[in-house]
Amino acid sequence: MLIMVTYEPEPGPEVDASVLGFLLHKHPGKVQTFSAPVGDIHVFYPEATPDRCTVAVLVEVDPIGLVRNKRFRGDAGALDHYVNDRPFVASSMLAVAIGTVLRTAMTGRSDTYPHLAAAPLPLRIEIPVVSTRGGEDDLVRRLFAPCGWTVAENRLPLDPEFPEWGDSRYSSVVLVGSIRLAEALRQLYVLLPVLDDAKHYWVGDDEVAKLERAGEGWLAQHPERDLITRRYLLHQRSLLAPAPEADNASAETPLRVHRAEAVLTALHDSGARRVVDMGCGPGALLARLAKDRSFTKIVGVDVSARSLEIAARVLRLDAASDTERERVVLLHGSIVYRDDRIAGYDAMVLMEVIEHVDPSRLSALEDAVFGHAQPASVIVTTPNAEYNALYPALAAGGFRHSDHRFEWTRAQFRSWADGVAERHGYVVEYRSVSGEDAAFGAPTQLALFRTEAAA
Numbered sequence: 001m002l003i004m005v006t007y008e009p010e011p012g013p014e015v016d017a018s019v020l021g022f023l024l025h026k027h028p029g030k031v032q033t034f035s036a037p038v039g040d041i042h043v044f045y046p047e048a049t050p051d052r053c054t055v056a057v058l059v060e061v062d063p064i065g066l067v068r069n070k071r072f073r074g075d076a077g078a079l080d081h082y083v084n085d086r087p088f089v090a091s092s093m094l095a096v097a098i099g100t101v102l103r104t105a106m107t108g109r110s111d112t113y114p115h116l117a118a119a120p121l122p123l124r125i126e127i128p129v130v131s132t133r134g135g136e137d138d139l140v141r142r143l144f145a146p147c148g149w150t151v152a153e154n155r156l157p158l159d160p161e162f163p164e165w166g167d168s169r170y171s172s173v174v175l176v177g178s179i180r181l182a183e184a185l186r187q188l189y190v191l192l193p194v195l196d197d198a199k200h201y202w203v204g205d206d207e208v209a210k211l212e213r214a215g216e217g218w219l220a221q222h223p224e225r226d227l228i229t230r231r232y233l234l235h236q237r238s239l240l241a242p243a244p245e246a247d248n249a250s251a252e253t254p255l256r257v258h259r260a261e262a263v264l265t266a267l268h269d270s271g272a273r274r275v276v277d278m279g280c281g282p283g284a285l286l287a288r289l290a291k292d293r294s295f296t297k298i299v300g301v302d303v304s305a306r307s308l309e310i311a312a313r314v315l316r317l318d319a320a321s322d323t324e325r326e327r328v329v330l331l332h333g334s335i336v337y338r339d340d341r342i343a344g345y346d347a348m349v350l351m352e353v354i355e356h357v358d359p360s361r362l363s364a365l366e367d368a369v370f371g372h373a374q375p376a377s378v379i380v381t382t383p384n385a386e387y388n389a390l391y392p393a394l395a396a397g398g399f400r401h402s403d404h405r406f407e408w409t410r411a412q413f414r415s416w417a418d419g420v421a422e423r424h425g426y427v428v429e430y431r432s433v434s435g436e437d438a439a440f441g442a443p444t445q446l447a448l449f450r451t452e453a454a455a
Contacts, residue, residue, distance in 0.1 A: 001094045006054040006124040017053040022112045023181050024105045036100050038093040043101055059097045061087040090130045092193040107306035108182035125175040131196045143191050146222050149175040186214040194231040213282050216310045258434035259444050266448045270377035272347035278335050279353035283311030290328050301333045336364040338372040347377040355382050355404045370424040378449040383407045386440045410441050417447045425452050
């Protein structure tokens, strides 16, 4: 599968289109290859001149390998597991590739050309093959035109040698517009899986946060927002917010809501007033904390500058009073490094964070949080791997999120937490989140650490 992005600015003596390489953080003079679960990702520049620069992202997918490693789930649109359209059609695999190799560009950060990263650029995007399954009429135009793109779609025939067979459900698409590069990449990241109406990985609760991050600045105003959300979340009712008229006791409460409520309960039980949300992301928990005036100091920390920008908007810090801006603070930082700025707080929250850390870095996390920062209480939530058996669409041994480095059983989580508590003078209490299955436990497990003095 292939996608090409071209930057062709207006001619001028100081114009150099090859700055696209700086904006993408990928050198135009190199062919780079990255390994990923979806296959090999190649990034190269078919052309890079002062007048015109094109970057290509090519993903080589092994359909047999996808079946054998259980990451390919198949769907009604494929002929079979071993004979399918996945190597050719722009889909969630291409979206993951974009997020993998162009992650920094998606945040809009460019130290060399910040003015270009922040400005709309004349862009042309070519996608040779997209899927338009699902029976939605004129879907490509409906998705991309409201974002500011001029859309040219060419429906591909089933077989050029037999025109009487008619068109296939695939199209080639060209998008032309003046759009910020970061926003264009984030739109592709969301809308390619929406067009395909399928994903090659398990869609879990964390997918909502990914949609919020990638959709910031354009999705809320999109006329097809509901359709985009449904398709991006694979029509999973448990992840979709209920309509206002359905906001009653019978509406199914998403797991993310149960989890946030469990964290707030644990914070109140610990008597915390000054709280650090470590790995705060785009600010979902911070927004809840900010509404609770019992918390007198709230600090959100994340390694992603883009997530912090979104969190600031969610919290409306630009319009907040001086007192509120002093009460709620956002910091750029990492959970695996010691940071004097967040030492000695009443509580630190690691909500769905540790499973995103490489196992080899857990000792560094332990040192930074329990050894150096030493909050009076620490609240950790993480998926319960045993409960995955109750998700029929999740392959055996698979993870709920493509970025998870591991998922622990209840025994594994307790073994880690007990060891941390013993080494650093904490006592630990375990809680279940969102009810328990008799055999597999709860979907999310929570540990509340308290210093022996506080306990």
